[in-house]
Amino acid sequence: MAQTGTRAAATTAAIEEAALDLALAHGYETVTVDRICEQVGISQRTFFNHFPTKDDAILGREMPSIDERAARAFVLADGPLLLDALLLIPVPEGDAAPPRMDERMRIIAGHPHLLARQIERVSTLEAELREIISQRIAHADPAGDDAARESESALITCLMGGMMRFATSEASAARRGESMASRVEEARGVLERVLAR
């Protein structure tokens, strides 16, 4: 499934690229797996050896991950919990960003189920996220009880999912075409105003 050698890696990359190209050129739904395979020059079986799903091929292989530094800063910070938590949203930017992220986003935006899947993927980090949030709460309130801490961190994790959806949605039409980082920044501002009410 997750193959590691360089040969396989090359194939994986080729599939990813072809999938993206075709989807951009002809639209997501008209692109079949067979078509992608044809383009890459591999068999369908091989395709599914590399990606469990057509969707995954389009979303790409690298999963976002939580920035260590941001996590540490978050644990020690003492601002409003919800706002600080936004620091944890992984925002691939610049060189670290998976290549062609913007093109991907364009496709994702038009296909809600891809967005859902993307968020579901991020929530693979849920455990990690919860753990970090839990630490922060423990740090701020060493006397708190465990169960409370657990449910609070779980809830914040869910809310983060909502924030991501907002950030990636076109709700902020003004932000269309802008980077993920600036969208999150925008979302932060809106959240601040909401919390003030």
Place this chain on the structure above:
Amino acid sequence: MAQTGTRAAATTAAIEEAALDLALAHGYETVTVDRICEQVGISQRTFFNHFPTKDDAILGREMPSIDERAARAFVLADGPLLLDALLLIPVPEGDAAPPRMDERMRIIAGHPHLLARQIERVSTLEAELREIISQRIAHADPAGDDAARESESALITCLMGGMMRFATSEASAARRGESMASRVEEARGVLERVLAR
């Protein structure tokens, strides 16, 4: 697609029921559309005339909707916006609940993609929800500017999705098997604590 006459309605109901029965008896993934059709005594084609998707058959036809009274109360309330918004989460209960809701929930709980779909369905109400939230903000702050109001209500809508996910998740393991209403109540409590931080 959505057929209205009583005859069709009966068929729809029969499909829904059979789907649920079979899923409960043999597990969601082992239940095929063909199996459901066999049970009901219809053709596969007919099945898909009634439900666009196998998932939809299991989730059922009636969509949750926002309670009018709750909406009015929300618009006029003046508590913390996020907390008040929880009032809007449609919580089918008692007689008003679609029949066998609890059994459905049991299946949904074990199949994340069904949950995602359910939430996606609720978000069909997004426009309505946004409108109501927008009214509330306008009521509280008549001088506010339109764009801000729009983005704020959109964001809250997204956060509501997160709250729903939390409420339906097993995060609050203690609540397992309890009604949706009490889960939302629990979630409300946790959110209060979080906001206090």
Place this chain on the structure above:
DNA sequence: AAGGCAGTGTGCAGTCACTGCATGAAAGGT
């Protein structure tokens, strides 16, 4: 009574995503 229309169900044949299994070829270390 005859004809027509709308609502509903059906059979068929096909497309597409995805899987299990067994086999083959190439890479790379020894």
Place this chain on the structure above:
DNA sequence: ACCTTTCATGCAGTGACTGCACACTGCCTT
């Protein structure tokens, strides 16, 4: 040169879903 691991493949199947043309059933009109 030998052997093991890694990759790719072919095949044959399953299961969801669609388009199409056709058939049956009222019911309404004339």
